[in-house]
Amino acid sequence: MDGDSVATPEVLPGDDEATLRPKRLTEFIGQERVREQLELVLQGAAQRGTPPDHVLLAGPPGLGKTSLAMIIAAEMGSALRLTSGPALERAGDLAAMLSNLVEGDVLFIDEIHRIARPAEEMLYLAMEDFRVDVVVGKGPGATSIPLEIAPFTLVGATTRSGTLTGPLRDRFGFTAHMEFYSTEELDRVVRRSATILGVDLRADGATEIAGRSRGTPRIANRLLRRVRDFAEVRADGVVTRDVARAALEVYDVDELGLDRLDRAVLGALVRSFGGGPVGVSTLAVAVGEEASTVEEVCEPYLVRAGMLARTPRGRVATASAWSHLGLMPPVNAPGLMAPTLFGSDIDSDAAHTAD
């Protein structure tokens, strides 16, 4: 998605997330399954008087992984130490962080799939035995000094759980798979946020914003702020359905939440490649974007919205994609045939081998 799109799930300047973050598990909307599982993990540990198992939060950006990590610490009554995979370039950076932990602390590593190899290897021992081996010196004279660290809980967040190494993944006692939110859940998210921000949001306005938020609370909150601006500048400050629609038209977010780049991807797939199959790199070049942006930001939602299918031979536009662009789908477009005929051809794990 282009960096300035209001429909991107990535953080943008001005998002001011702290104000709207749910602080406790009861305030956290949706993700019922994850919440129930997490509650059991936390309560079980509390009853035993031990720190909970390490937790991996996996899912697309903006679904509440950082919020959940903060909630885990809050529910445990513990302090949260924050860092990220890219910040842990050297094992020494991680060793310093680990040795400063106090018993029961929660260490949150965002983007844990981007952690450097030496730091990752140090993490194995830390997670398993609450110990790190600090290597002093270089070459044949180098010695390894074992260092005890306080029992802690690691919470890792990743948008790409498939790229985590097996040994790291295996050391998490619990993996929470975060799902996109339903429109009804996003409706609750925007109404909660409107109350906090003091926005006069009507029921039909909330539904309109929720429906265009790509299943993502971060986007829902951002759209709410943009619609509020519009309501205050061009209307009477009240967010109704018509106001929300007019505002989101200005920001190029269509009724399904697709923005310019999503439509460009679908447009290229349909018009330049006859609906596919085509590899993601080729598609990215056609729309002038990084393959990773198309793959990590556009695709998850287009697949979920039933517009794009990942097949072993590449990406394919579904009948809904053709219709959404106002075009007649060809007879072989997925979605027009009986599900059994094309279902076996669709393999989400094959996406990475398509290019």
Ligand SMILES: Nc1ncnc2c1ncn2[C@@H]1O[C@H](COP(=O)(O)OP(=O)(O)OP(=O)(O)O)[C@@H](O)[C@H]1O
């Ligand atoms: N379940 C929820 N209920 C209410 N608000 C939520 C929920 N999940 C997320 N939010 C809102 O969405 C915003 C983004 O959430 P958060 O930063 O936790 O996402 P994330 O998954 O960590 O994203 P990233 O992976 O990009 O860092 C938060 O500011 C919060 O206000």
